[in-house]
Amino acid sequence: MTAHHSSPPCPAPTVAPSQVLVVEDDPLVRRAYERVLSPQYRVTAVESGQEALAHVASGAFSAIVSDIDVPGLSGIELLKAVRKTDLDIPVVLVTGYPSMESAQDAVNFGAFSYLTKPVEPAALRDVVSRASGLRSLLALQRAADGVLGRSGADFGDRAGQEARFENALRTLWMAFQPIVSVSERRVIGYEALLRNDEPTLRNPTVLIGVAERLHRLTELGRTARMRVAEAIPSAPSDVKIFVNLHAHDLSDEMLYAERAPLASFASRIVLEITERASLEDVEDLADRIGRLRELGYSLAIDDLGAGYAGLTSLTKLEPEVVKLDMSLVRGVDQSHKKQHLVQSMVRVCLDLGMTVVTEGVETPAERDALVAVGCDVLQGYLYGRPTRGFATVTF
Ligand code: G
Ligand code: MN
Secondary structure: OOOOOOOOOOOOOOOOEEEEEEEEHHHHHHHHHHHOOOOOEEEEEEHHHHHHHHOOOOOOOOEEEEOOOOOOOHHHHHHHHHHOOOOOOOEEOOOOOOOHHHHHHHHHHOEEEEEEOOOHHHHHHHHHHHHHHHHHHHHHHHHHHHHHOOOOOOOOHHHHHHHHHHHHHHOEEEEEEEEEEEEOOOEEEEEEEEOOHHHHHHHHHHHHHHHOOOOHHHHHEEEEEEHHHHHHHHOOOEEEEEEEEEEHHHHHHHHOOOOOOOHHHHEEEEEOOOOOOOHHHHOHHHHHHHHHOOOEEEEEEEEEOOOOOOOHHHHOOOOOOOEOHHHHOOHHHOOHHHHHHHHHHHHHHHOOEEEEEEEOOOOOOHHHHHOOOOOOEEEOOOOOOOEEEEEEEEO
């Protein structure tokens, strides 16, 4: 792992302008392509799809020219595999047996162009030149995303994504947003929310998306929990700390370790679980939930009412806390339907002995409407934005 002492605010385009990957099993044809392209491009020529993939993983190509029918991995499979890691490399597919279906497939999967054998040298030169030009343009557009602070989740090659993710992990900190009891007129808890100083990964949803793609969710979850644990000693002693878990975190054995950073605070911690990522993939879910309870944690279902939470989370988690999604809150004062819905949900939850937290409260009118239908524990900009440290709330 490399250390990044001074990461630039936005990565420069990482594409070398002139590398072309040729995938062709017929040695004569391969040589012919090399001869046509090599005056202008650095050509890497391989004979199988597998070899091609290995090169794609390590090199920055401006374009790929692949036979549609190569050993190991067809041109279309190669195209699909390439797109998993790089959205931008133009792929030109070549076939000796043109058929409607393969042309259609090629286009559906995002092939840049489709050539039939025998390929005219001028046509090959032309298509590769257009492909590599497009590649440069895409790289510049990705750089523009960074400069203008757009999501940036997908830009750059994989190496670029790794570097930006490293920077985000290294600068990760937790913001805390107050959760208040209206009747008690006090803060009863704070939700910890991901923040980081990598300009292209500021949005937590984008950061989590990149972590998913890079298979680094475990690391992200561990780092976040470590940062929460470091902050807790400066929190008021009578509040709960709400910590979001990704479904993937439930499969991390470190979560259950007695020496895990949060373990010594477990009785003060409410773990929020959402079904945005499905819980169906977690092995032995019920057993894992049992272990968390034995360690002293409480559990919450996050985003209830957003359409994620299903039977699994309610029946297998039996949460102490339910968090109503802000989509139910937005404009609740204007909508009788929302008021009825929230009222029914609150009743059911209270009957089941669960505490209800209502998220995303922004206006006094929303607060009043929520209190009128039985909500007492509220969270939202009305009481405080997520901030560094544990801000107090004046009532
Ligand atoms: O999925 P989850 O409920 O954990 O997400 C909480 C998110 O909602 C955070 O990103 C937080 O910044 C945001 N948030 C918190 N309070 C409000 C609010 O009052 N209004 C809006 N629009 N967003 C909020
Ligand atoms: Mn949450």
